[in-house]
Amino acid sequence: MNFSAFHEYLNGPAPVLFFRLDGQGRVLSMNNYACQICGDLTAGTPFQDILIDFQEVFDFQKIAHSRAKEILLSLQTVSGHPKSYLFVFKRLGNLVLAFGRPDIQELEMLRTEMVALNQELGNLTRDLHKKNAELQHALDHVKTLQGVIPICMHCHKIRNEKQVWDKLEEYLIEKADVDLSHSICPECMEKLYPEDGDDEC
Known part of the structure; x- marks a missing residue:
């Protein structure tokens, strides 16, 4: 040379x-x-x-x-x-x-560290994609009630966006993605079925 x-x-x-x-x-x-x-x-x-x-x-x-x-x-x-x-x-x-x-030896150590960091980055990226997918799935299934809801002060039906009056239960099931179970409160029980309350005494 x-x-x-x-x-x-x-x-x-x-x-x-x-x-x-x-x-x-x-x-x-x-x-x-x-x-x-x-x-x-x-x-x-x-x-x-x-x-x-x-x-x-x-x-x-x-x-x-x-x-x-x-x-x-x-x-x-x-x-x-x-x-x-x-x-x-x-x-x-x-x-x-x-x-x-x-x-x-130092280069090999640096290469090993780089490989480990790349693997960790890959794992973190996969975890992030998984969490994002889970979050998107949750967001897709969330239904919220917002704004002013017109409700009948007598029968409590609710007027929907098609201007149709729905029962409160139907409106909640459709808009809030909930299941309702029917029961009766003590006040209504006393008012509607007073004889049942007398039997308990």
Whole structure:
């Protein structure tokens, strides 16, 4: 891979972090992906300033002179959520090149969490549709009486919207979706059947 292709790869869509550091571990430049993740750092920013939990123990000189092996580092990100990357540091003259790739385990954990969230969202959506259907079913069966109802002051028949006088019971059964059972109140019992009241005494 020539330098032009390498530069294009580093600034392409691949999730590869690239930092060009000086001999003291200060950031000289970075690729587009690193800018998206860490923000546009000021030239000269110490690399360890973007690390989480490693500021005190990060020994840049030791890492820069060691054999190339991956080191798991957590970075501060512009989103405010830390992300873990596996880094390799390669010395090139007076410069140190730092390459970071996403931590596969963290990506797998995020993928698992995403699948679980999608399943939960699907369950909630199904529950919501079910509750909406139940609510619609209930609304379809609700009948209410509203407004002024014309009623005869003598026989208590009610005039319906067709201008027909219905018995109170028929009107309630049709409009209020109720069942009525007939009985007799004590006052009417005494008034209409006084002899039954005398028998009880």
